[in-house]
Amino acid sequence: MDFQDFFLAVTITLGFIKICKSLFHFLNWIWIMFLRPTKQLKKYGSWAIITGSTDGIGKAMAFEFASKGLNILLVGRNPLKLETTSKQIIDKHGGNVEVKSVVIDMQNISGKEIMKRVEEAIDGLDVGILVNGAGVAYPYARYFHEVDLDLMDSIIKVNVEGTTWVTKAVIPSMIKKKKGAIINIGSGSTVVLPSYPLVTLYAASKAYLAMFSSCINLEYKHQGIDIQCQVPLFVSTKMTRMRASLFVPTPEIYSKACTKWIGYEKLVVPYFFHELQSFLIRTIPDVFLDSYMLRYFLNMRKRGLIKDSQKASK
Numbered sequence: 495m496d497f498q499d500f501f502l503a504v505t506i507t508l509g510f511i512k513i514c515k516s517l518f519h520f521l522n523w524i525w526i527m528f529l530r531p532t533k534q535l536k537k538y539g540s541w542a543i544i545t546g547s548t549d550g551i552g553k554a555m556a557f558e559f560a561s562k563g564l565n566i567l568l569v570g571r572n573p574l575k576l577e578t579t580s581k582q583i584i585d586k587h588g589g590n591v592e593v594k595s596v597v598i599d600m601q602n603i604s605g606k607e608i609m610k611r612v613e614e615a616i617d618g619l620d621v622g623i624l625v626n627g628a629g630v631a632y633p634y635a636r637y638f639h640e641v642d643l644d645l646m647d648s649i650i651k652v653n654v655e656g657t658t659w660v661t662k663a664v665i666p667s668m669i670k671k672k673k674g675a676i677i678n679i680g681s682g683s684t685v686v687l688p689s690y691p692l693v694t695l696y697a698a699s700k701a702y703l704a705m706f707s708s709c710i711n712l713e714y715k716h717q718g719i720d721i722q723c724q725v726p727l728f729v730s731t732k733m734t735r736m737r738a739s740l741f742v743p744t745p746e747i748y749s750k751a752c753t754k755w756i757g758y759e760k761l762v763v764p765y766f767f768h769e770l771q772s773f774l775i776r777t778i779p780d781v782f783l784d785s786y787m788l789r790y791f792l793n794m795r796k797r798g799l800i801k802d803s804q805k806a807s808k
């Protein structure tokens with residue numbers, strides 16, 4: 495074999511390996527996305543505890559879990575909304591499930607107090623699943639120096655500290671029974687995009703959750719506890735105030751997608767059309783995305799400032 499033939503054989507072999515690898519990835523993706531069975535959630539335990547359960551994604555997950563026969567412990571800051579949500583779940587799934595609730599305003603009590611209240615609330619319950627869904631975002635985009643102190647406080651307390659202390663309260667009982675699942679709701683802003691300017695604190699708080707989840711996933715996997723960070727793109731809730739569409743699902747559609755991923759990978763974009771968006775976004779070079787995001791959010795900031803000044807002049 496002369497050099498030319500050898501070079502041709504190596505090139506064909508490498509090309510073949512590359513095609514096989516891509517095909518394997520594609521088939522694996524089809525399996526994960528459409529065919530892989532959902533885990534039996536009740537096997538983790540008979541109770542699910544959900545923070546941020548009085549609205550949006552958290553509330554939809556509470557209904558989704560109740561439909562699967564799980565008892566629900568709702569965590570929320572507003573007693574009236576907790577009562578309404580509890581009643582709505584009982585009305586829909588009452589015969590099959592129990593619902594309890596605990597009032598915790600994560601912005602206004604210390605981390606240790608959050609932990610104590612959750613520990614008391616779960617005492618005697620067979621908690622299998624924890625969803626850390628409570629979250630706060632900017633009402634509109636703004637520079638970091640413009641973020642008012644109350645908003646700054648609530649983002650750090652709810653998104654970062656709340657999730658951390660609730661997890662700290664729940665994990666010992668999961669370790670004891672050697673099973674459990676923890677789902678932290680992060681954000682696509684930190685995984686899919688290279689930066690999220692003018693919504694900096696929110697994105698940074700969600701980046702914390704991605705790393706927090708990834709690390710404790712490794713710490714507790716061998717103890718039977720599946721910990722993951724789910725990173726949605728836009729969902730139609732009071733946080734985004736966006737109308738529902740194919741790429742902006744309702745919380746109900748989104749929560750069905752979430753449930754399918756519980757117990758599997760440690761970082762997931764659960765909704766198919768978000769995954770498609772992420773794939774397309776990742777093909778764009780960072781430098782273009784950075785410049786686009788900056789212009790996009792500067793525009794949002796301008797609109798937010800106009801709305802604020804209109805409100806103030808009323």
Ligand SMILES: NC(=O)c1ccc[n+]([C@@H]2O[C@H](COP(=O)([O-])OP(=O)(O)OC[C@H]3O[C@@H](n4cnc5c(N)ncnc54)[C@H](OP(=O)(O)O)[C@@H]3O)[C@@H](O)[C@H]2O)c1
Pocket residue numbers: 545546547548549550551552569570571572575598599600601602626627628629630631648652679680681682725726727728729730731732733734745
């Ligand atoms: N919607 C999206 O497009 C999107 C995208 C990426 C990530 N996420 C994340 O998904 C999670 C759910 O968001 P969502 O869109 O469903 O928002 P949402 O409809 O505004 O719900 C947020 C939930 O968090 C609760 N919460 C807020 N502050 C709290 C506090 N101080 N103490 C206790 N609970 C508090 C809210 O309680 P109240 O009912 O009393 O207001 C509500 O139940 C958040 O972590 C968010 O960051 C959302």
